[in-house]
Amino acid sequence: MNTTWHVLGAGSLGSLWACRLARSGQAVRLILRNEGRLQAYQAAGGLTLIEQGVPHTFAIDAEGPEAQTPIKRLLVACKAYDAALAVAALKHRLNADSEVILLQNGLGSQDEVAAQLGHARCILASSTEGAFRHADWQVVFAGHGFTWLGDPLRPQPPDWLGALSASGIAHEWTADITTRPWRKLALNCAINPLTVLYDCRNGGLQSHHCEVASLCAELAHLLEHCGQPAAAQDLHSEVERVIHATAANFSSMHQDVSQRRRTEIHYLLGHACATAQRHGLVLAHLQQLQVRLVQHLNALGLPTE
Ligand code: NAP
Numbered sequence: 001m002n003t004t005w006h007v008l009g010a011g012s013l014g015s016l017w018a019c020r021l022a023r024s025g026q027a028v029r030l031i032l033r034n035e036g037r038l039q040a041y042q043a044a045g046g047l048t049l050i051e052q053g054v055p056h057t058f059a060i061d062a063e064g065p066e067a068q069t070p071i072k073r074l075l076v077a078c079k080a081y082d083a084a085l086a087v088a089a090l091k092h093r094l095n096a097d098s099e100v101i102l103l104q105n106g107l108g109s110q111d112e113v114a115a116q117l118g119h120a121r122c123i124l125a126s127s128t129e130g131a132f133r134h135a136d137w138q139v140v141f142a143g144h145g146f147t148w149l150g151d152p153l154r155p156q157p158p159d160w161l162g163a164l165s166a167s168g169i170a171h172e173w174t175a176d177i178t179t180r181p182w183r184k185l186a187l188n189c190a191i192n193p194l195t196v197l198y199d200c201r202n203g204g205l206q207s208h209h210c211e212v213a214s215l216c217a218e219l220a221h222l223l224e225h226c227g228q229p230a231a232a233q234d235l236h237s238e239v240e241r242v243i244h245a246t247a248a249n250f251s252s253m254h255q256d257v258s259q260r261r262r263t264e265i266h267y268l269l270g271h272a273c274a275t276a277q278r279h280g281l282v283l284a285h286l287q288q289l290q291v292r293l294v295q296h297l298n299a300l301g302l303p304t305e
Contacts, residue, residue, distance in 0.1 A: 003160070004029050007075045008086055010047060010062070012131040013103050014077025015139035017169070019049035022058045024167040030062035031090070038064040044137040051141045065089055073099050073160070074120075076113065080104040080267040081305070084112035094120045099158060101125055101149070106188070106267030107181050108274075123158065125149050126180035146170045150177025182231040186219040189269050189286065190239045192253035193293045199254075203247025211285070212239060218283040222276050257302065266305045269293060 004027040007018045014030075022028045030047075032038045046059040071093045078086045083104050094100065098120040102110050114122045130143030149161075149171055157173040164171050174180070190212055194205055205212055216236035223232035256263045273290045276283045294304045 002027055002163070003072050005073055005075055006031055006071045007077055008090070009077035009082070010041065010137065011077060011079075012133050012139055013127070013129070014075065015047050015133075015137070016049065016129065016131040016141055017075055017077065017103075018060055019047055019056070019058050019139070020167040020169055021163065022060050023049075023056075024163070026163055026167065028060050030060055031067070032062055032064055035064050035066075038062055041137060046137070048134075048138040049141060050134060050138065055138070068093065070095065071098055073101070075101045075103065077103050079262070080106050080109035080264045081262065081303075083109045084116055087113050088116045091116060096120065099123060103127065104264075104267070105181075105184070106264050106271060107185055108267045108271045121151065121154065123149055123151050124177045124181065126177070126184060144170070146172070148172055148174050148177060148180045150174045152178055176230075179228060179230045182223055182228045183235075185268055185272060186216075186223060186231060186235055187239060187242060188251075188253075189219055189272050189289075190215045190235070191243060192251040193265075193269055193289050195251040195254045196257050197289075197292055197296060201247060201254075202243050202249050202251055205243050206247070212236075212243070214285045215289065218286045219272065222272060222279075222281060222283060222286070225279050225281060226275055257297070257300065260300070260302065262303045263297070265293060265297070270305075 005021050006029050007014045008031045010030045010032060018028050018030060032041055041062050046057045048055050048057045071090060076083050076087060094117060096119045100117065100120050101123045102113060103125050110122065110124055125147055127147040128145030129147065130145060131139050131141055134140050147169060150173060155175045161173060191202060191205060194208060195202060198204055213236060216239050220232040220235045253263050269290050273287055276286065297304045
């Protein structure tokens, strides 16, 4: 039997990975938040993946937090703000041979998880795939994309990349994994908060060209200053390209705020501002953006962490 993929968090991305792995014959086991969620999942009879409108249900095994068996391979698919606590609850089931794959957007949560573990190997993943939950236990594969994986401490690839290929998960192992999340974070900081503050689709930022340009200049300066020159390259032109290409879309942060869901601000704009402060950089536009966004979230009664 091949090594079980324990998937922590059966939300959008966790379900997308779990269904594709299970479909290709991999052993998969979901770890759910509590007994109530486990019962709800069991009543649903499995996870449903909807691709191009066609649903397929996979009766993937699941367990609650009380399970005690060792975990060799853990895919962490919680939001950034839940990851460290969720992993800490499994600490006693992981050992030095375990591998923990982190799918979180933004930066900061990866270090929080690593600080909980110490011994197990942490592999970072940065993905451009898109998925959303249609309902509980039902995920829509909304956007095909690519996933970069890597371990900043150990460049050797793990032995399970073939399983991803067999599951149709387009990926690449890269020795330089930190560039991707930094670049993604910068794109997010230049676009998402403004779409929330102006309550607009991405294309609405075409009327705020100067503000976007100022943010990009500051973000590029930050990236260069913290050893990420590759992530800074042509940032402004890529931000403009993304705004144009996704003009009709609402950003993920806009969707979270309009549905009154907690955002990952702390691991995106918050991380950029905290890093700037740590380096003694004064980035007036970025810091002002954070103040405005925090005020906006406070006014809506949403968490700002
Ligand atoms: P999501 O749909 O909200 O799923 C998160 C899941 O984590 C939920 O099902 C939640 O359980 C579960 N969870 C939280 N704490 C848990 C715990 N202690 N034990 C077990 N399960 C727990 O989020 P998502 O969209 O998949 O995003 C996950 C991460 O991937 C985020 O950092 C996001 O930015 C990143 N990402 C997402 C996409 C995408 O297209 N969705 C693309 C790229 C990157 P409940 O269901 O019980 O609340």
